Amino acid sequence: MKNKETKPHWKDKLHEIIYEADTPTGKVFDIVLLIAIIFSIVLVMLESVKSFDIKYHSFLNISEWIITILFTIEYVLRIITVKKPWRYITSFYGVVDLLSTIPKYLSIIFAGTQGLIALRALRLLRVFRILKLARYLGASQHLANALKASRAKISVFLFAVLIACVIFGTIMYLVEGEENGFTNIPKSVYWCIVTLTTVGFGDIAPVTALGQFIAAIIMILGYGIIAVPTGIVSAEYATASKDPNKPPPIDLNSQSCSNCNAKRHKDSAQYCYRCGESLHL
Missing domain, CATH: 1.20.120.350 (Voltage-gated potassium channels. Chain C)
Incomplete structure (x- = not known):
């Protein structure tokens, strides 16, 4: 038969x-x-x-x-x-x-x-x-791993920046005062964050010479601060890219398992790597 x-x-x-x-x-x-x-x-x-x-x-x-x-x-x-x-x-x-x-x-x-x-x-x-293009997304995985490896350093860095903003914001509140728009410490801290990130909305601006001098220092620090997290992540990314244990790139296709919905199978795969379901009809 x-x-x-x-x-x-x-x-x-x-x-x-x-x-x-x-x-x-x-x-x-x-x-x-x-x-x-x-x-x-x-x-x-x-x-x-x-x-x-x-x-x-x-x-x-x-x-x-x-x-x-x-x-x-x-x-x-x-x-x-x-x-x-x-x-x-x-x-x-x-x-x-x-x-x-x-x-x-x-x-x-x-x-x-x-x-x-x-x-x-x-x-x-x-x-x-x-x-x-999925086969070329390995670089995105390296970036994700670099960000994950950098999270502790970046967290410490951001915490230090926040402390600096509180200190500078308080100083500007004392220097400029309410008559120049720095009506309270939280608003002064907000101004410091905006200035430090080089956004500069312009809704609040120092008037006194001392206030403007402090503002100039904060602006200059802003450019240096931008480079720090970039350097941290770049260093981790370079380390991950040079990892000798990194597996070679694999040719992948768009086949999706009908049983468990797993993707990113090899071109030569006959069965799903996760559940063993046949990938061919």
């Missing part, structure tokens, strides 16, 4: 289209999705322009509802095409997909919440998968 080849289940076909970008249909789906996301963000921006919204309110509203319904259908399909939907729902992209879908529905109850549709911009991160 000949073994009949079983055709892939419709859920498997949908999973391949929705979650993967290696196939022509999957790539087309992702490109169309990205275009829809960009279009929806543009609509929200145009809606915030009152003159444009008054003239084209109906068109903007209907367009947003159409896109929201399409995204809702897509979200539901993403849930039903995986064997463990809770893994997707609680994943980063699952949360982003949900948050980018519900704002229009919330706007029925809470006016103005449709502006949260701008969260859909986070979905554009999928462009790395479509362009197959």
Whole structure:
């Protein structure tokens, strides 16, 4: 008796289209999705322009509802095409997909919440998968590790900066006084932080010669302070990049496991590295 080849289940076909970008249909789906996301963000921006919204309110509203319904259908399909939907729902992209879908529905109850549709911009991160750039994201992991390794040093540095701002802010309060806008110590500390970070809103400015001299010192310190955390992170990043135990780069693809939703599989992988599920239909 000949073994009949079983055709892939419709859920498997949908999973391949929705979650993967290696196939022509999957790539087309992702490109169309990205275009829809960009279009929806543009609509929200145009809606915030009152003159444009008054003239084209109906068109903007209907367009947003159409896109929201399409995204809702897509979200539901993403849930039903995986064997463990809770893994997707609680994943980063699952949360982003949900948050980018519900704002229009919330706007029925809470006016103005449709502006949260701008969260859909986070979905554009999928462009790395479509362009197959995921294999080149090792540098981002090195940066994340460098930031993690630097957190203690940066925390101490920021704490020292905060203490300096409190001291300088108090001095400026005593030097300038209420008549020059430094009405209290918290406001003076706020001015010091703004000045030290070289933002300079200009809402408060020293008038006395001594105050201006102190302000000049704070401004100069600001330029030096900017370089410190950059140097700390750069040193850690260089150390991580030169690590001899760092594994060589691996060619990855966009295949997504239909069982556990794991990604970043090797090009030659036949089974999921996490749960052992077959990656091929």
